Amino acid sequence: MVATTESLQAMSYTREYENGNQQLIELRRVAKSYKTAVGDFVALKEIDLNVDAGEFVAVIGKSGSGKSTLINMLTGIDRPTSGEVLIGDTAVHLLKEGQIAQWRGRTIGIVFQFFQLLPTLTIAENVMLPMDFCNMYARRERTERAMHLLELVDIADHAHKLPTAVSGGQQQRAAIARALANDPPIVMADEPTGNLDSRTAAAVFDLFQNLVEAGKTILMVTHDEGQARRASRTIVLADGEVVNEYLARALPFLAQDQMVRATHKLESFSFSPGEVIMLQDAPPDRFYIIKAGEVHIYLRQPDGAEILVDTLRSGQYFGEVALLRGGVRTATVRSSRKSGVEVIALDQQSFNEVVSESAVTRSEMDRVMAERAAAQTRLRQSPAATQEDDL
Ligand SMILES: Nc1ncnc2c1ncn2[C@@H]1O[C@H](COP(=O)(O)OP(=O)(O)O)[C@@H](O)[C@H]1O
Numbered sequence: 001m002v003a004t005t006e007s008l009q010a011m012s013y014t015r016e017y018e019n020g021n022q023q024l025i026e027l028r029r030v031a032k033s034y035k036t037a038v039g040d041f042v043a044l045k046e047i048d049l050n051v052d053a054g055e056f057v058a059v060i061g062k063s064g065s066g067k068s069t070l071i072n073m074l075t076g077i078d079r080p081t082s083g084e085v086l087i088g089d090t091a092v093h094l095l096k097e098g099q100i101a102q103w104r105g106r107t108i109g110i111v112f113q114f115f116q117l118l119p120t121l122t123i124a125e126n127v128m129l130p131m132d133f134c135n136m137y138a139r140r141e142r143t144e145r146a147m148h149l150l151e152l153v154d155i156a157d158h159a160h161k162l163p164t165a166v167s168g169g170q171q172q173r174a175a176i177a178r179a180l181a182n183d184p185p186i187v188m189a190d191e192p193t194g195n196l197d198s199r200t201a202a203a204v205f206d207l208f209q210n211l212v213e214a215g216k217t218i219l220m221v222t223h224d225e226g227q228a229r230r231a232s233r234t235i236v237l238a239d240g241e242v243v244n245e246y247l248a249r250a251l252p253f254l255a256q257d258q259m260v261r262a263t264h265k266l267e268s269f270s271f272s273p274g275e276v277i278m279l280q281d282a283p284p285d286r287f288y289i290i291k292a293g294e295v296h297i298y299l300r301q302p303d304g305a306e307i308l309v310d311t312l313r314s315g316q317y318f319g320e321v322a323l324l325r326g327g328v329r330t331a332t333v334r335s336s337r338k339s340g341v342e343v344i345a346l347d348q349q350s351f352n353e354v355v356s357e358s359a360v361t362r363s364e365m366d367r368v369m370a371e372r373a374a375a376q377t378r379l380r381q382s383p384a385a386t387q388e389d390d391l
């Protein structure tokens with residue numbers, strides 16, 4: 001077992017972008033505090049975040065949790081108090097004031113809750129504005145491109161109207177067309193459907209999904225849990241902190257403040273292929289959630305032979321049985337011989353705190369335990385399924 005360290009990560013390091021970020025978007029210990037009459041208010045607390053090209057990330061969290069602040073750091077609309085914002089080959093936090101708007105105009109399309117179209121320009125003119133500003137595309141192409149984008153979001157018929165002459169849903173479509181004006185690789189949206197009725201919201205959400213399919217990378221703040229589930233990843237913000245994503249996925253019924261407290265207690269480990277993570281009959285120490293790779297679960301038979309009863313993957317957990325019921329480990333868990341495994345873990349005391357504070361989590365765990373036990377019983381009765389060679 002190895003506690004995951006910087007040096008371990010460095011071994012698999014492949015330099016991709018100019019500032020050393022391996023993914024398209026990387027935040028390193030980004031903090032933001034606002035000066036207020038009663039002193040500094042910390043809106044973001046040293047956030048780390050990576051988003052790969054092509055991902056569709058939903059950002060959720062209560063009002064005031066820091067979602068808009070996060071978007072403002074990523075888009076360069078505002079600057080972090082400390083930390084690094086790396087997007088593609090650009091260190092956004094180091095851009096000079098005069099460079100930011102041009103960089104943003106070419107790199108990130110932004111969609112806001114209240115559309116923010118210029119009221120004195122027609123919809124088509126609003127869409128052409130970013131092209132003019134960044135001097136993208138030949139002047140005579142711009143009108144044609146604007147019309148093409150408006151067709152894409154299905155409001156070309158209203159191109160020559162002022163924004164106030166169309167509905168909210170149509171204004172948001174226009175705002176999406178404007179965000180795409182310079183064909184940016186990234187689109188960020190701050191509650192883009194927050195001001196729309198549910199049917200219109202669903203149609204606008206579909207547009208974002210089309211953009212992901214067309215290869216864009218999307219970060220979308222949303223209040224809508226249903227929308228968040230349709231994204232490829234969900235990031236939960238709570239009190240200016242990012243909840244560990246694997247924890248949020250494995251224990252979705254924890255309250256957000258419980259998730260934050262548990263996130264603070266998490267340890268990371270990696271196990272090499274075939275390594276024992278926990279041993280049957282040993283006293284329990286930790287609760288584990290799988291980040292990457294697989295583990296196999298074995299039961300020792302009265303004759304001493306081990307049988308494989310289960311394989312668990314990313315987002316699943318193990319090690320809860322003895323912690324919840326008392327006594328010793330009821331199974332042996334090894335990392336897969338093929339891949340090894342990376343896990344996060346809670347020590348016994350932190351795990352007990354989490355479970356005792358969340359009755360829903362406890363009953364969900366009881367349900368999963370019962371389900372797994374039933375499946376294991378079935379497996380023990382059909383020994384054909386336990387061939388080690390299949391691993
Ligand atoms: N300019 C500002 N000055 C002072 N406090 C601010 C400012 N902007 C945001 N905040 C505070 O920072 C916290 C996070 O705000 P915000 O990022 O807008 O949250 P969210 O978008 O999740 O609702 C809130 O408590 C908010 O009141």
Ligand SMILES: [Mg+2]
Pocket residue numbers: 067068069190
């Ligand atoms: Mg907000």
